[in-house]
Amino acid sequence: DADVTQTPRNRITKTGKRIMLECSQTKGHDRMYWYRQDPGLGLRLIYYSFDVKDINKGEISDGYSVSRQAQAKFSLSLESAIPNQTALYFCATSPSGDLYNEQFFGPGTRLTVL
Amino acid sequence: LAKTTQPISMDSYEGQEVNITCSHNNIATNDYITWYQQFPSQGPRFIIQGYKTKVTNEVASLFIPADRKSSTLSLPRVSLSDTAVYYCLVGPLWKLVFGTGTRLLVSP
Numbered sequence: 175d176a177d178v179t180q181t182p183r184n185r186i187t188k189t190g191k192r193i194m195l196e197c198s199q200t201k202g203h204d205r206m207y208w209y210r211q212d213p214g215l216g217l218r219l220i221y222y223s224f225d226v227k228d229i230n231k232g233e234i235s236d237g238y239s240v241s242r243q244a245q246a247k248f249s250l251s252l253e254s255a256i257p258n259q260t261a262l263y264f265c266a267t268s269p270s271g272d273l274y275n276e277q278f279f280g281p282g283t284r285l286t287v288l
Numbered sequence: 289l290a291k292t293t294q295p296i297s298m299d300s301y302e303g304q305e306v307n308i309t310c311s312h313n314n315i316a317t318n319d320y321i322t323w324y325q326q327f328p329s330q331g332p333r334f335i336i337q338g339y340k341t342k343v344t345n346e347v348a349s350l351f352i353p354a355d356r357k358s359s360t361l362s363l364p365r366v367s368l369s370d371t372a373v374y375y376c377l378v379g380p381l382w383k384l385v386f387g388t389g390t391r392l393l394v395s396p
Contacts, residue, residue, distance in 0.1 A: 178331075209386075216375060216386030217332065233385075264331045275320075277384060279331025 177201045178280035180265050186286045187255050195250045195283050197265030206248040207266040207277065208232075208240060210259075217264060223248055224270070255287040292376045297391040306363045308390050310376030313357045321352060321359045322384065324375045332375060332386075336361070366394045 178199045187193050197206065204225045209217040209232075219232030221240040229240060237259060241249045252259055262284050266277040293311040300306045312321070320339055324332035336343055338350045338359070349362040363370060373389040 214388070216388050218386070219383070222383075262329070266331070275322075275384075276334040276337070277332075279333070282329065282331055284329075 178265060178267055178278050180263075180280040180283050182283060183281065184284045186288065188288050189256055191255050193252045193255055193285070195252075195263055195265075195285070197248045197250070197280060199246050199265075199267045199278075199280075201267055201269075201278060202245070203267040203278070204245065204270045205268045206242065207268070208238075208248065208250045209264045209266065210234070210261040211264065211282075212261050220250065252285075252287075255285075257287045259285065260287045261285060292378055292387050294374075294376050294387065294390045296388070297393070299393050299395065300366055301395050302367055303365050306366050306370070306392060306394075308361045308363075308374055308376075308392070309358060310361070310378075311358050312376070312378040315356050315378050318380060319378050320380075321350065321356075322377045323348070323350065323361045324377065324386075326373045326375065326389070335374070363392075366392075368394050368396065370394050 181196045207222045208220040211217045218234050220238050221232050223229050223242045226242050239251045262282050264282050265280040268275050268277045322337040323335040325335050326332040336348045336350045338352050340352050343350045351360040371394045373391050375386050375389040377384045
């Protein structure tokens with residue numbers, strides 16, 4: 175979905191390097207999420223943000239940090255990358271409110287840590 | 289959060305109706321049931337969501353019995369392009385928990 179973009183789409187890095195994955199959205203949604211997906215498994219939530227001033231840890235936040243620079247931008251950082259962080263990373267957005275919460279996913283970033 | 293159980297894989301042929309059942313015995317009162325579809329190397333895509341009874345949209349139907357302990361996603365007349373992984377998610381609307389999903393393979 176072009177409304178949610180992720181950069182880079184592919185990245186190869188070395189152990190110990192700091193890396194940032196970026197997510198931008200034009201949907202005007204307040205809520206943004208970062209997930210990772212390992213081969214053959216479902217997505218796991220890393221961090222989520224309900225608005226610019228609200229950041230929450232998800233299921234697997236250790237080794238990651240995030241920054242919500244604006245309503246439209248949500249970045250994920252790996253402070254010191256390690257090989258088991260090799261995965262497919264997805265950003266998602268959703269509107270606020272309790273009645274409807276379809277999450278819209280970006281195309282993903284394939285990260286390889288050597 | 290409610291745990292879901294769904295078949296690991298299913299096979300079908302073009303033109304058939306496919307029903308994927310998800311078990312969620314511990315569903316809470318405020319939980320919704322949501323289904324997503326994922327193609328290889330793409331982000332999941334929302335299919336349908338419901339709370340109780342039956343919901344239908346242009347691509348699928350969702351059947352939820354009165355006790356809400358299970359749900360069935362129905363895909364009418366599948367095509368080869370419906371080959372994908374289908375996830376059943378149950379929980380508060382703001383926090384989706386993905387399991388391993390059901391791999392549906394549609395053959396000619």
